[in-house]
Amino acid sequence: MPSKFQWLSSSTDQRIYYLTLLLAFSLPLSRASLSFFALVIPFVWLFDQNIKQKLLQIKDSSILIAISFFLCLQTLSILYTQDQDTGWNILRLYSYWIVLFVIATSIKQEQVPSIITAFLYGMLLSEICAYIIYFDIYPINGKSSDYPNPFMHHILYSVFLALSAALLLNRLLSNRYTSKEKAFIALFFITITINLFISTGRTGQLAFFVAIFISTLLHFRISLKTLIISLLLSTTIFYSAYKTLPQVETRLQAAKTDIIKILDGDFNSSWGVRAAFWIISYEIVKEHPLIGVGVGDYKTSAKEVLAQNNYNFAPEVVAFCSKSHFHNQYLMVLIQTGLLGLLSMFYLFYKLFKLNIKNQELKEINIIFLSVMLTAFIAEPLWIRQFTLMLFLVFSGLMIASQNNKTV
Numbered sequence: 270m271p272s273k274f275q276w277l278s279s280s281t282d283q284r285i286y287y288l289t290l291l292l293a294f295s296l297p298l299s300r301a302s303l304s305f306f307a308l309v310i311p312f313v314w315l316f317d318q319n320i321k322q323k324l325l326q327i328k329d330s331s332i333l334i335a336i337s338f339f340l341c342l343q344t345l346s347i348l349y350t351q352d353q354d355t356g357w358n359i360l361r362l363y364s365y366w367i368v369l370f371v372i373a374t375s376i377k378q379e380q381v382p383s384i385i386t387a388f389l390y391g392m393l394l395s396e397i398c399a400y401i402i403y404f405d406i407y408p409i410n411g412k413s414s415d416y417p418n419p420f421m422h423h424i425l426y427s428v429f430l431a432l433s434a435a436l437l438l439n440r441l442l443s444n445r446y447t448s449k450e451k452a453f454i455a456l457f458f459i460t461i462t463i464n465l466f467i468s469t470g471r472t473g474q475l476a477f478f479v480a481i482f483i484s485t486l487l488h489f490r491i492s493l494k495t496l497i498i499s500l501l502l503s504t505t506i507f508y509s510a511y512k513t514l515p516q517v518e519t520r521l522q523a524a525k526t527d528i529i530k531i532l533d534g535d536f537n538s539s540w541g542v543r544a545a546f547w548i549i550s551y552e553i554v555k556e557h558p559l560i561g562v563g564v565g566d567y568k569t570s571a572k573e574v575l576a577q578n579n580y581n582f583a584p585e586v587v588a589f590c591s592k593s594h595f596h597n598q599y600l601m602v603l604i605q606t607g608l609l610g611l612l613s614m615f616y617l618f619y620k621l622f623k624l625n626i627k628n629q630e631l632k633e634i635n636i637i638f639l640s641v642m643l644t645a646f647i648a649e650p651l652w653i654r655q656f657t658l659m660l661f662l663v664f665s666g667l668m669i670a671s672q673n674n675k676t677v
Contacts (some may be wrong), residue, residue, distance in 0.1 A: 278313045281317040285310060285375040286384075289663070291369075293384045294391040295428050296660055298420055307365045314371040323374040332593050332620040332669055333373060339613040340366055342606045346563045356565025359605075362653055365662060372666025380666045381631060385436070388663075392433045393457065395419060395426075403467055418468050421656045427470020428657055432664075434461050435480035435637045442488045445630060471524065476644040478503050483640045487633050520619045537583040543648065545586055546595045549574050553604055561607035568592060570604065594653060598646035601653065612615060618643065626671045635668040 288310050295302040317323065327333045341364055350356040366650040371423070398409050403417040410419060413459035418426040436456040440446055446454065465473055504545040527540035553562060562570045572591045579587050595601050603611045621639055625633040642651065642661055651658045 271573075281313060281319070282375045282377070284313055285371060286314065286358065286377075289372055289376060290385055290387045293388040293603070294657075296388055296656070297395040297665065299422070300655060303655055305370055305456050307659070310371050311367045314375060317375075326374050327370060328336050330373075330669070332617075332624065335367065335613070335617045335620045336366070338409060339610070339617050342613055343564055346561065346606050346610075347565065348563075349560075350563025350565040352563075352565040352569050354565070355568065356563060359564050362658060363653075365658060368659070368665040369662040369669070372663065373669035375668060376670040378628065378671050380630070381547075381671050384667060385634065386665075389433060389436065389457075390459065392429060396461055396538035399464050401425075401461075407410060416469075417464075417545040418470075422654075423468050423470045424472050424649050425470075425651075425656045427465060427468050427473025428476060428641065428651065429473070429660065430461055430465040430468060430470070431480060431645070432641045432660070433639060434458060435478055435484060435641060436467055436634065437461065439484050439487070439633055439637055442484055443630065443633075465668060472645050472648040475648070476641045478578050479644045480637055480641050481506075483637055483642070484633075487636060496586065534581065535583070536586045541588055541626075542586055542593075543596045545580070545582055545590055546571075546597065546600060548580060549590060550595065550600045550604055552578075554607070557604075559606060559607045560609055561605045562602065564605045567595060567601060567604045571595075594650050596649060598650040598652055601650040605651055621665060621668065624668055624672050626668065628671060631668070631671040635671070638664045638668065 288306060290301070292306040293372045295306070314320070314323070325519065327337070340363060344360060346362060347353070347356045398419040399417045401407050402409050402419060403414050405414050410624075412419060416423065421429075437454050440454050441451060441458060462477075465477060481503050482499040485502065489498060521676075523538075524540065527538040530536070530538050531541050531544050536542060549571050553570045557570075568591065575582070575591060576586050582590070595604060599614075600610065602614050606613075618639060622636070624632075624635060626635055645651055649657075651661060
């Protein structure tokens, strides 16, 4: 950390770098710190002497323009949403996206690896806390060994764990690290993968297996060898977890039961309500295909659909679907801002995938990160959850900052 005098004498970009280091480290540890940095980092940026140049940089960047267009659609939809309270609450979270713009225009490519490492050290501390809970050493935040997720909901924590495990696996498969470094990375990878399976978050587990395939593909290209390596690695990890961790077998049986119940027309389960939201979404989109119902009316619209036809859902399912988000980021955007919003979201990710990153490791990280997020979006609207929203913003900002040509 810089001393007081180093801080005072450093440039605005250097201060933002220090703050981003702290933000990355605290990402998995503290909700309060996320709110703090979401205010402080943009505040420091706004007083940069080169702020006009950075605003021009945003104007000349097609990826930042794509993001701005998506945010404008979400913001303008408040004009036709009925539930203003919910709408403004969602827009409050979208205001956090300014952090992405700050990081993208202030962080240098050579600073990105140290920020990612700071995030992994934060995950290491979070993991230690999870094991303290799991082994009944101390109930951090009142959590029991059945729920070893120290600082956030288990679904969100599983996404953090999946990304961290995938980043570590990528380092293991590369030739950029020494044998001693790889020994520590391998130990960290094993413990964090175990943590992923004891956390009971199936969303992150699915994203992790997708990331395994992506990582092997990045290092071995498309071939029979790639398929065999990814299959062996996935099978070994899953079989080991299934045989040694009772939580895995329990969750697997629960998933099997959920599927059977859905096929029998019973949606009163974790996966069942997700299937129910797809049915409800279809009806809403038929009525509001182009621009959706507005950023705040997803619950109101679900209630209206269920009032017209409850599809023989159990009363518990009707009640849940009437007061909850849609458990899917794609559906949320589609309902809120229609096909226009969804297409702008896909274009945003297309531009992120196409970033001109010449540094091979950072390019790999970009692909792995996006793969984890896009997979996790299927089961949870991560952009309306503070922890995962900030995770997305920090990594997206870093990947944009990693471009060799900032106007791409």
